[in-house]
Amino acid sequence: MTGAIGSTQYLKLSVFPTSPYYARVHVRRVLESWHRDDLIETAQLIASELVSNAITAHAACPDTAKAIPYADPDQIWMDLYRMGETVVLRVWDASPLTPVVRDPAPDDENGRGLHLVDLLATDWGYYRPTLGGKIVWCTLASPPSPREATEP
């Protein structure tokens, strides 16, 4: 992953069930402005999953959120930036808990979000910034064209 880092497109989101929708709208607007329509559907799906998880995790630890300087117990955030041809999407929440890829049974309704992220993102992970909380990130890149994929 090489290349200049472009401007960061940041969005604060309420800890509220409509926020995954606003995250998807933000992702679409930003990627359209970057002429990266190829990534919109994938990035929207991932943003929905990561924002939903962040809302659940953040809401579960109001005291932790209050104790973090500059954090708002009612808000998480998401941003996107470019690194060369790669787009990085990040979601912040205050929770000290760790994202875990679960192994859901066929009839389980939950536990598939991070599987989707793992499948669709080029790479993903999380880290704990110095100011507190946790950032779950993923990188997105166009799949190689069929011609590129078969070239030696």
Ligand SMILES: Nc1ncnc2c1ncn2[C@@H]1O[C@H](COP(=O)(O)OP(=O)(O)O)[C@@H](O)[C@H]1O
């Ligand atoms: N941002 C997060 N903070 C803390 N825990 C998380 C976060 N995201 C995911 N997790 C943990 O990882 C699990 C798996 O997430 P996911 O695959 O999206 O399934 P689901 O959200 O349906 O439980 C969650 O149940 C939760 O325990």
Ligand SMILES: [Mg+2]
């Ligand atoms: Mg989830």
